[in-house]
Amino acid sequence: MEEKETETVDITQPFLEAVKSLTLGELLHDPSFGLFEAMSAIEMMDPKMDAGMICNKGKRTIMNFDQAVEANKLKLEDFSMKELIGITDTTISCLVTWLEGHSLAQTVFTNLYLHKPSAIVNKYLKAISVITLKQVDVIEECVSKAGVFEEEDFQPSVYGYNLAAGFSDSKASSMLRECEDEIQKNEKRLKSQRSQTNGLEAGDIDTNTELEEISALLARLKFLRNLHSLLLHVWKRDNLNECPKLISVCQESLAVMQKSMSFGLQRDLQDTANFMIGFELYVNQRLLPPTFPRSTRIKSVDEAFSYMDAFLQRTKTILKVTTIQNFHSILEFFNTFSESQPCVLSRSLLQLLYGPLRFKKPGLEDMIESMKESVKTFIAPPVLTNKTICSQNREISECVEMFFDRCANPFASLLMTCGHNRARQRDRLAHMLEEFANLQYETERIDAYIHSLCQVDGVRQHGNCFSNWILYHISKLMIRYVLTGFELELYSVHEFAYIYWYLYEFLYGWLLSSLSRAEAYVAEAEASTNCEKSGKKASKNRAKGNKSKSKAYTKEILLIQAEQHLAGGYFKVMMGFMNDKRLPLPHKEFDNESVRYRHRFAAFASIHNPSPVHYLQYKSISDISAMQPSVNLYVAAARSFHQARQYLEVIPGSEKEVAELLKIAKTNFVVVKLLASGHTKESVHPPEFDFSVDPHFPIIKVK
């Protein structure tokens, strides 16, 4: 930079003179100086606020790569195995810390070797450095492209660092492979040496350690190379069938790495100056925005490896999406995966594998095809089951196409919504409900039109097939919106009553009625196909067909019914607690349940069918309950939990989800039975709700 000649003037006196014209408390500021400016203003040189001050603490000079090499503080060759393992493990820890929302500047790029990998003489360290940069590159691209992150999830900025652009992906990979070959040869040589000596000679222990160190480093190189290649495959969405193999190689290597953590040089957590060979934690301090210093604690190797282990498991899971054909199953898959609160990288990879809104293969067209299939099995619309209708009437077929085209965007956005973190998802679900409300409005008109066009002899009525399918999804969305509130711990205990009431009386009910209507349509469709055939054989087939068709439905319906009755149980028991004055209620002055209720369900306002349920309806029910003896309410709750149990017990198979709900239903049944018998009636302890088994349906605990 060009240095301008500057003259420093002491303004202390003139300043003090000038401020005399201000009265006490008067502040001179620009009109645009608002909260944001005030909050981000720092007091210069205050170490609590000024990130730059960290560099001035102590006498240590912070050196970059070149400076450190110049000063002989950074070696480029003659590394011991111990050092190489330590550097690699710390680098992986930094990568994981970055993936948990911290900046690259304070994580990966605290490793000075990554600033100039081509200058490193040791070929192992050079390869490790290059592949790490390549990984950062592909991860950054994956996450940015998938677009399901927020500032709290991921920081994409690379601060102008070169991500080993001079090395191609294949070059990086072959550099590692070369190192691996060399190490393997070394290993063999050592092993044969050992078998030759074959005794308890003095060198034996050393050889053992050396061998262990060698295989520890080898595992790390393998891991890095295969992880990089796995990420590349998903990024390019190419040769995905290679991925499972890559994952298992990574897993095997990781297992060796986990056992050999102690072989590496360990970090010095007390002394930031000697954190780890090659690392300077404050080297990028001046690159950070001039705000308060964000604290970044680099994860321990143990934590980082556990993260990688879980990440590989998650990647294994998401690859399954490529084999799913049925659209409902895809939606379910996205939802279930999101419920496990996955990391931002795996969330992004799933979007890359199935993100029809932005990517082709599978794109929107493919999605529409699988949607059609799902609608067909769900509700068997005559326009989809009977091909002649569409071929005979072009207007009908155009209407059908229009409907699916119109659906594509909202449903693809829904899949994308599932990619965001759980806290953000709730807001996004509220927006989705608005979008689906518009879609529903148009669907009703499309249905009516198709219905009128299909008034032909011998053709089943179209009715409101498509609307019913949309209603099914809207009900599910509404339920999900309410349930995520439990998961994010948003509801106060005194709110549980109306939340579970809404679920019990309406949301699950609407979902069930959409399902039973669909079932009726499907049965009708089967009946009409059978009518076309004749004879005993056909009627036999029909009975058989019905049975197998309804199986898939049955499980879903049973589960919904079980959840509905669980919700009913909670509502009733909450009413009982309120009667017994066992719930802490808010201070009277600003307590307003009706207002709270309205805001809690405000997201449903945009939906006209089913229309939102007014607070007065809840109030009248809760008033009636308030007049009943609490025993009756507890008995009714026990009945609900029992019913839930009955539904769960007939669900075939032994899924974890069902088993857990069953445990909850059984336990709560016992608890409310006790309550009904007057147990703990005089207790001063408020009841507790334990969500550890299921995030939505708690186990009730009374003392």
Place this chain on the structure above:
Amino acid sequence: MVSSEENEATVSDGIRYISYESESQMPGIMKLIQKDLSEPYSIYTYRYFIHNWPKLCFLAMDGEEMVGAIVCKLDVHKQVNKRGYIAMLAVDERHRRRNIGSTLVLKSIRAMAEEDADEIVLETEITNKSALRLYENLGFVRDKRLFRYYLNGVDALRLKLWLK
């Protein structure tokens, strides 16, 4: 408008509650609040709030000693809502469990309600159980969860009291 009643000092349990009066109280407020916060605030932050909404700043005094303070603002949010915001609340450690915090919050809610606020919001760390208890007892509910909201990486909750 703030009623004359609100401007007058009230006394409860030996603690005198007063409205903010002048810049001379600023160092005391800053000292009190800084102690409790996980994030530092510059003096501009204090001035932004207190100079713009001096009537929404209340102090709890034990004799001449300031033992509690609350700092709020009230403005239009997204052009539809009149949103009150509790920016800071602190009670001196030696004077806790005397309802000083709740009294300060109630005083500020009343002042904001009188100025026609639709809702009152604030953020707190999910691990700050005593703050959560205090606000929830007053009818605040958790409106949103904010992932890794604070510098230390802890989740926050946006609490809200709907007045309308």
